[in-house]
Amino acid sequence: MSYPSALPLFRVRFDHGFLAERARLVRETVIPGQWEALNDRIPGAERSGCVHNLQVAAGEKAGEFHGLFWQDSDLAKWIEAASYRLATHPDPALDTELDRLIATLAKAQREDGYLNTYFQLVEPQNRWANLRDCHELYVAGHLIEAGVAHFHATGKRTLLAVVSKLADLVARTFGTGPGQIPGYCGHEEIELALVKLARATGEQRYLALADYFITQRGQSPNYFETEALRRGEKDKLPWHMHHDGLATLQAARPVAELKEPVGHAVRMMYLLAAMLDLAQDKGDPALREHGRRLWQAIVERHLYVTGGVGSEPYGEKFCEPFDLPPDRAYAETCAAIGVVLCARRMLEHELDGSHADVMERALYNNVLSGLALDGRTYFYVNPLEVVPAVAKRRFECHLVKTQRVPWFGCACCPPNVARLFASLGAYAYAQVADGLAVHLYAGGDVSFRVGPTPVKLRVTTDYPWKERVELSVEPETSAEFTLHLRVPGWCRAPRLELNGRPSDLETVRGYARLRRLWKQGDKVVLELPMPVERVRADARVSAASGQVALQRGPLVYCAEQVDNGAQLSALSLPRASQLNARFVPDLLAGCFVIEGEACRTEPGEKLYATAAPRVTPARFRAVPYALWANRGEGEMRVWLRES
Numbered sequence: 068m069s070y071p072s073a074l075p076l077f078r079v080r081f082d083h084g085f086l087a088e089r090a091r092l093v094r095e096t097v098i099p100g101q102w103e104a105l106n107d108r109i110p111g112a113e114r115s116g117c118v119h120n121l122q123v124a125a126g127e128k129a130g131e132f133h134g135l136f137w138q139d140s141d142l143a144k145w146i147e148a149a150s151y152r153l154a155t156h157p158d159p160a161l162d163t164e165l166d167r168l169i170a171t172l173a174k175a176q177r178e179d180g181y182l183n184t185y186f187q188l189v190e191p192q193n194r195w196a197n198l199r200d201c202h203e204l205y206v207a208g209h210l211i212e213a214g215v216a217h218f219h220a221t222g223k224r225t226l227l228a229v230v231s232k233l234a235d236l237v238a239r240t241f242g243t244g245p246g247q248i249p250g251y252c253g254h255e256e257i258e259l260a261l262v263k264l265a266r267a268t269g270e271q272r273y274l275a276l277a278d279y280f281i282t283q284r285g286q287s288p289n290y291f292e293t294e295a296l297r298r299g300e301k302d303k304l305p306w307h308m309h310h311d312g313l314a315t316l317q318a319a320r321p322v323a324e325l326k327e328p329v330g331h332a333v334r335m336m337y338l339l340a341a342m343l344d345l346a347q348d349k350g351d352p353a354l355r356e357h358g359r360r361l362w363q364a365i366v367e368r369h370l371y372v373t374g375g376v377g378s379e380p381y382g383e384k385f386c387e388p389f390d391l392p393p394d395r396a397y398a399e400t401c402a403a404i405g406v407v408l409c410a411r412r413m414l415e416h417e418l419d420g421s422h423a424d425v426m427e428r429a430l431y432n433n434v435l436s437g438l439a440l441d442g443r444t445y446f447y448v449n450p451l452e453v454v455p456a457v458a459k460r461r462f463e464c465h466l467v468k469t470q471r472v473p474w475f476g477c478a479c480c481p482p483n484v485a486r487l488f489a490s491l492g493a494y495a496y497a498q499v500a501d502g503l504a505v506h507l508y509a510g511g512d513v514s515f516r517v518g519p520t521p522v523k524l525r526v527t528t529d530y531p532w533k534e535r536v537e538l539s540v541e542p543e544t545s546a547e548f549t550l551h552l553r554v555p556g557w558c559r560a561p562r563l564e565l566n567g568r569p570s571d572l573e574t575v576r577g578y579a580r581l582r583r584l585w586k587q588g589d590k591v592v593l594e595l596p597m598p599v600e601r602v603r604a605d606a607r608v609s610a611a612s613g614q615v616a617l618q619r620g621p622l623v624y625c626a627e628q629v630d631n632g633a634q635l636s637a638l639s640l641p642r643a644s645q646l647n648a649r650f651v652p653d654l655l656a657g658c659f660v661i662e663g664e665a666c667r668t669e670p671g672e673k674l675y676a677t678a679a680p681r682v683t684p685a686r687f688r689a690v691p692y693a694l695w696a697n698r699g700e701g702e703m704r705v706w707l708r709e710s
Contacts, residue, residue: 070347070415071497071504074515075219076154079492084510084529086491088656089435093488094152096442101145101482102164104474112474117142118168120184125175135477136185137202137254143209144482146226147216151489154220165217169226172210176229180236182210195240197298199253199291199316200305204280207233208257215263216486227267234264238276243283250290251280253316255334258341259408262348274348281341285321289313307331307382315382323357328365328385332377332397333479335385336405339365343412355416362413364388366425370406372602372616372705373436373623373692374429375449377402380463389607393451393706395463400437400447400480403429404487411494414506418499420577423506424556426494430487430507431531431621435693438484440656444471445481446696451625451705469700502548504578508536520546522585531620532650532659534597540589549582552593555621557600564592595620599646599661601709614706615640617661617689619648624661624689628701631687637668638687639708646687654690655697661689666710 081087103109105117116133121142123130132138149165152158176182183206186194195203207230214230217223237257243249261277264270283290291313295301304312313319315330317338328335339361346355368388369376375398379386383397410426413419437446448467450458455469474481487494495507496515503515503522508530514523525539538550554561554574563572563579566589572579581591597620604611617624626635640646646663654660665687668680695703 071418071499072415073411073493074496074498074513076151076490076492078514079496079511080155080513081491081509081511083527085531086495086507086509087511089438090488090491092438092442093148093485094156097438097481097485098145098148098152098489100443101148101485104478104481105142105145109473112472113476113478115141115474115478117145120188121168121171121175124184124187125171127171127174132185132188134185136189137206137479139182139184139206140202140209140256141478141482143206143213144479144486146213147209148482148485148489150213150216150220151486155489155492162221165221166223166225169217169229172226173229176232180232180234182229182233183207195248195250197294198248198250199294202252202254204237204252204257205254207237208252208260211257211260211264215260215267216490218267231264231268231270234261234273234276238272241276242279249283250294251284251318253291253318253334254331255280255317255338255341259337259344262341262344265348274345277341277345278349281322281338281345284338285313285318285324289318291316291318310381311384315384325357325361326364327388328361328369328376330385331383332385332402333383333399333405336376336402336409340405340408340412343409343416347412347415359413359416362409362422365406365409366421370425370428371396371398371433371451372428372604372618373398373403373432373449373451374406374425375399375403375433376406380448380466389605389609391604391608392610393704394453394457396448396450396452397466398433398449398451400434400445400449401483403433403437403449404483407434407487407494411506414497414504418497418504418551418576418578420553420556420574423553423577427507427555427621428623430494432623432692434484434487436695437480439471440694440697444473445475445484446471447475447477447480451692453703455700455702470696499549499551501582502550504551504553505538506553508553517542517546517548520544522546522548524550530595531597531622532657534595534620536593536595538591538593540585540591541587542585545584545586547582547584549580550585550591551578551580552591553578554593555595557618557620558595558597560596562594562596564590564594566590597648599648601640601646604706611706613708615709616705616707617646619659619661622659622691622693623705625692625695625703625705626687626689626707627695627698627703629698630690631685633702634670635702635704636708637670638685638704639666639668639682639710640687641666641710655694658691658694663687 122128211230214226218227258277261273265273308315342358377397406429413422458464458467497504512525521543523541527537563570601615644664667685
């Protein structure tokens with residue numbers, strides 16, 4: 068069976084427009100800035116210790132380990148992001164820096180293949196002793212992803228050799244054979260990394276190992292319980308597991324028995340991504356269908372309107388279906404990136420626009436909220452409602468930041484954002500059996516082949532600010548193939564032109580399919596009208612009852628105190644009020660705002676009263692949620708009362 072597949076990154080170039088600007092920001096500011104953070108060179112930022120730890124483990128300097136036991140994963144994700152940057156924008160200085168860093172990694176690696184600076188420097192006697200809590204295989208997974216990315220970007224095998232040696236150690240150590248450990252990691256990640264390694268090397272033993280880790284998870288007798296007994300911890304669990312136990316780690320029962328997403332949101336999304344990868348590479352329809360059902364459960368019952376997941380701060384977890392509180396939303400940036408990862412994998416199984424709609428929702432809203440406009444500060448948690456004084460006081464909001472920060476002691480999110488945007492081309496396009504699928508619209512060009520014929524597609528657009536997408540088709544010689552152009556689910560009245568003439572637009576599962584003999588100079592224009600929409604949650608989402616969220620195109624909007632004054636909870640939007648969108652070039656680097664007439668409920672004299680409160684007219688402005696908190700601290704609210 069032929070699946071849609073991502074194009075090599077060097078074949079995609081973004082050069083103008085919204086997403087291109089974010090990709091440029093990551094390339095020119097975020098990746099260099101994160102290198103400074105990893106080297107502890109940003110004044111006022113929490114210390115990373117990543118490069119320091121590696122140099123100590125390699126014997127290049129003296130010192131002690133700093134940070135958390137998964138600290139190496141931050142560096143691994145940065146290497147992955149930097150490698151993607153090399154793939155799209157060659158940079159000799161960065162290439163040399165990576166070569167030096169990889170040489171240090173190779174020097175730090177133990178003879179048997181082990182590589183983890185925490186356990187090498189702090190607890191060498193406890194390797195593989197606490198898989199439930201200590202993330203050893205998670206760290207290994209991110210190192211493997213970095214090695215594969217660097218190999219694809221540069222053709223060099225230096226880091227690939229290091230991570231292959233590490234993966235071979237893991238393969239010897241884990242399994243159900245004599246002398247092996249029948250365990251798996253408390254934080255999924257190595258599973259999807261092993262699939263990538265199998266694809267890069269052609270070594271199917273890595274695919275078999277990924278299969279083992281997924282299949283063994285949650286089997287009886289439960290490995291984590293056996294392991295805890297060995298450590299003398301019969302009934303002791305970490306604080307974040309007290310309520311849900313091993314379900315926090317998706318390990319209370321076998322993966323095949325999962326009906327709803329459970330536990331830590333990032334782990335769940337990485338597990339699902341690995342399941343979808345494995346189903347594809349094994350040709351396993353049962354696993355594919357199981358992954359599809361879990362995906363649908365997430366999208367239909369657990370997804371915030373901003374594309375985030377994880378509504379329980381206590382353990383960063385999924386909660387009950389439809390329990391999506393805005394102010395207590397955890398909606399971790401990494402979890403939203405997990406949504407994007409899984410959406411792309413669903414698109415590789417089936418070309419269905421609903422998956423791209425979810426990918427776009429998460430990318431344009433929750434993920435981008437995690438990065439400041441200047442590319443120098445970050446959010447870890449992305450709630451849909453913030454009152455700064457309350458967020459700083461209430462325990463369930465204690466991880467909410469009211470302003471982005473330059474780094475975190477646990478800095479999983481910043482390099483995750485970097486590696487996603489540095490590899491954006493892999494999410495925007497896919498090669499399909501009969502041509503090319505366009506999932507995301509961004510200004511630039513993409514090169515692909517139809518049989519022996521090279522084709523270049525030039526995309527000109529200011530999406531998502533403007534509705535028009537122009538696509539110029541430039542085959543080297545005339546060629547027959549199909550362009551699959553996504554028509555977003557939010558667009559009610561799309562229009563299509565072909566070579567200047569209106570053309571019928573028929574969609575199949577959310578994609579307009581244009582098959583013809585394409586020749587030099589052919590041009591397609593897709594118009595995607597973006598009226599202001601009021602979005603209402605399902606009645607079972609009690610936290611959004613009687614409220615609306617505003618959306619224009621793929622962007623969800625929010626009200627901020629800087630535009631509307633304090634006590635945003637007092638604002639309401641009359642059903643009949645007209646809401647208009649206009650572009651403000653000097654606001655937030657240029658963006659569309661939504662404005663209109665609203666009402667404000669005035670405070671009363673008593674805490675509770677029988678008299679109706681006084682309501683006064685008010686002007687209202689909303690800005691894209693992705694851009695909030697770029698103008699100082701203040702209240703923010705996505706869901707607004709409707710009157």
